Amino acid sequence: MEGPADILPSTLKKSVVDAKLLLVGAGGIGCEVLKNLVLSGFKNIEVIDLDTIDVSNLNRQFLFQRQHVGKSKAKVACEAALGFNPSVTLKAHHDSVMSQEYGVNFFKGFTLVLNALDNRAARNHVNRMCLAAQVPLVESGTAGYLGQVTVIKRGVTECYECQPKPAQKTFPGCTIRNTPSEPIHCIVWAKHLFNQLFGEADPDEDVSPDTADPELTGDAAGSAALSEPAREDGNVERVSTRGWAAQNDYEPRKLFRKLFNDDIRYLLTMDKLWQKRRPPTPLDWDTLPDAVAGSSSSSASDSSLSDQRLWPPAECAAVLERAVGRLKEQLAARPAGDHLVWDKDDENGMDFVAACANLRAHCFGIRLNTRFTIKSMAGNIIPAIATTNAIIAAMVVFEAFKLLEGRLDDCKTVYLNRQPNARKRLLVPCVLEKPNPKCYVCAEKPEVTVRLDVSQMKLQALEERVLKAALNMVAPDAELLDGRGTILISSEEGETAANAPRTLAELGVRDGARLRCDDFLQNYELIVNIVNSTELPDGQEFEVVGDASQLQPAAPAPAPADGEAGPSSADAGGSAAANGSGNGAGKATTTVDDDDDLVCLSEGEDGTGTDGEVPTATTTVGTPAAKRPAQSDQGTPPAKKRRALSGSESPEVIEL
Amino acid sequence: MSASPASNPKSPDISEKNKKYDRQLRLWGDHGQAALESASVCLINATATGTETLKSLVLAGLGSFTIVDGKIATAEDIGNNFFLPSDCAGESRGRSACRLLLELNPDVRGQHVEQPLERLLDTEPDRLQAFSVVVATELTDSCLSRLSEVLWSHNVPLLVARSYGLVGSIRLQVREHLVVESHPDPDSVVADLRLLQPFPALAAFCDSQQLEAMDRAAHGHTPFLVLLYKALQRWRDEHDGAPPSGYREKKQFKETLQQFRLRTADGVPELEENFDEAERAVNTLLTPPSVPEAVRTLFASQQCNSLTAKSDDFWVLVKALHEYVENEGEGLLPVRGPIPDMFSDSDRYIQLQNIYREEARRGADQVQRRVHLLLESLGRPSDVITEEQVRHFCRNTHALRVFEGTAVQQELRHLRLPANEMAAHLQNPESEMVIYAMLRAAERFRSEYSTAPGAEDDQVETDVIKLKACLSRLLSDWGCQNTIKDDYVQEFCRYGGSELHTVAALIGGCAAHEVIKLVTGQYAPIDNTFIYNGISSSSAVFRL
């Protein structure tokens, strides 16, 4: 092959030929990067991706075609690239990069790692693996028209986790189960309901009325929650939702009656909840409105697409009936004990969630949404297009070239703007930041502070929700630094299972305790400082604070500045970020689905998707404080403030 | 009213196509997608930059494309271009690329014309006017100049995309581009909810809300617009009818607002989120509405004031809008319709939504009547501009923009920028204008010697001297001294005129982005030259 590499300086040309690269992700950015690498003279590339190809990938992931739907992305991408240039050595792994097989030694085998990922958990993990293996990492992401590329090198630059990311928004279980007030609450409830009925039932995702709602405690608890209400179907409470549905053969009208009538009536008996709220209205199948309140027929016909038309409640019930019937068949077709997995691109699962979310919203007097909008909120859909991916993928390869030439000093964080900024720049390069000495990942001796209630939190929750979900460990061990070296959690099967249901207090963990947590796979050791707190905001179970000096006396979240954001702004995790805390997790959390090219996650809270405006998932904006532009005449970097925008506008800067 | 739902099981069939385009429909909407699907793009020369541009458009569902290319694929083309199969050496470059590009998306039609652009320009230049956009790569200055002239005269946008070693550029030539949805920065858009000049339906709704008579739940769920309306009434009573203006008065106004809050028995204000919302909105929503500057410029423009039968629909709409503002609009644009999310029970929120939507429709209907009259007076059928078009236009009055471009042909002949301004750019070694000058000099070299500088390995030394001479003459034409470092001349000779695939991919991505903006009429296009410098990962936009 002649041509392409001739432009490169000869030293770089040699490094390109000799380099062995790991490409993590074969989605929108990954396909483009792979093509660029193969056409740039790279000879040795491994590609890893867990995903299979979906129809909705085809508008940009050009290595895939209709006949590849359902196949491994990594494999098909490698085959397509080999077809172009058979002399390249390509290896595909259809696997999760977080699997135990890919340890530090695996990562050490590469000259560079290129991330083309779609979710924060995997990005955090690869970040740690590259830090441990001392391999430079090129990180990238896109969201709609926006994109970003950066370079991470241990000890020299910021790591992916040096700056706290805005917390993924979570909702207290009682809001979801008892007192929804926004469409997203109903959507989360509907997704939980799907899992209860057809999916993997998670006790944290209960959908029935919650009698342990903190608002019911104190003298108010008595009235409803504790007294057995008069219910026609008697002992529903003692059977799981799934069991109940199975007993009733998933009969849609019975399901409807339980969910939107009986359960709502039961909620109404908790009168304390409705003293300041508008109480919900139980629904009757036969008297549902068949028109959307207030919308005239002509606006409904503006959009011929049925998923962009607002379904009136009666139609929601009809959709529910059909979807339940089909899902029941799908479930029956599985081996006994198996379950369905909710997927936003599965028609029946999505119909089910859209219909249930709207029916619940109708009960609670919350505004209904179109299936199109609900899909973007339920699936955390970040818009994605070929052009942005092409631009960002090219930038990834340029940064890789510089690393191979040993020009780390010239590497940049580059942002792609939607339109040229005030300084007429579409691409804005910024110098790489130095590592944060207090980073709880890449610091010499990483430490982190976690606020929680030691008398409430069980060890199992500490492992699953704090160490794994929030601090992103894969298989942690934990030792209490009490002078005796008490082992709390062992990653060896069964060794510490007996501890799981006990509270931290019972295990001797008190305010000020230090836990040494260790993840063998990530080669990562972290000291967790426990701060006992019984007053966490918003029903949160715990709060991760970067370091103890950030612990302020408990203060309410700051109100948005005057005029800064309009009344429609969805404050998606913004205050947590402004407080400098890392990740907070509520009791019951929204399931975050990874979409390809996804840059930062937050639930979409579309503002005014009326009159044909294009609703877009809200993207949480966050940029590490003030990035220094690389050039003196650069002017202001893309944005300095953290805020969330709603409506059809995307933010200027994305969070990788 | 209560038809049994089962009797009405409309199937929400989501077509395969909508699934495929789901992620982009969320950016440009169905109407944007429809515009893309009815667009046809012509690519001149199937270079790597050219096919990378088409790739992104074909994936997105472009209607059709035509490749004009008289060249035969060489080994270098194939090594550089993902859409040329390894066995196509010696075959038509355009045909091979066309075939592989079509494999990307069965919805797209594509064809190729196996002749050089020069011949097409000689024999049937009018064929070019059928395209929505023409993307040109790998053209000599003289050929580009001819193409520019033809497309300018037909008002067909031309996008010149170039990748050259580690640098690249895009030049957009568009005589007049009309944008209905420019998607301005939301911070710069003042929500026009007419609180200071409430229309009758809004006033009637707000007047019907008896805050004193409400229970606690209803009070706390009253939309904040109503609260602002009530507080404004009280304020006006106390201030001779004048609304609060300026920081101080708005601060005082917030106190007036507080008076409406519920209080506990001992006088402590209750927590009511709707009041918090109202307070936050005081600064933005109590600004007197006015016609934005950009729209007033449109009203004053010559195209608006001298309509002919051939005027673009856009100008007919602008004229109708202007007449509306002068008459029944009483100096204001029609209400746009959408209202922000707010803390409210859904009944009243929906009522408010409908009130604004109805008012927006009333305004749009009045604009539409004027559109009909204008079309009639121009001798055109009154249905050429649809109701949907008028509504879409009226919803976007805050985002209307017009771009007037400059011709590439002119640019090649003489410099638009004052010489001293250009000299200042060129003296800054980091300025992307240096790259522009180098690209122009390299093209001049190609025109004079029929080859790219440095294309032959044994000629590099002499080419450096020749290219430097080309550069000096170019700069002297511009009235500038040659302040550009020799390093750049050396570097450009090293490129030998080759495309580096990664630069082609980047420029192709940017070019496709611009084509999508042009055909959808959404977002502001580049005005008018984008320069990318891969040596420093930087870029800039200049108007040339």
Ligand SMILES: [Zn+2]
């Ligand atoms: Zn770090």
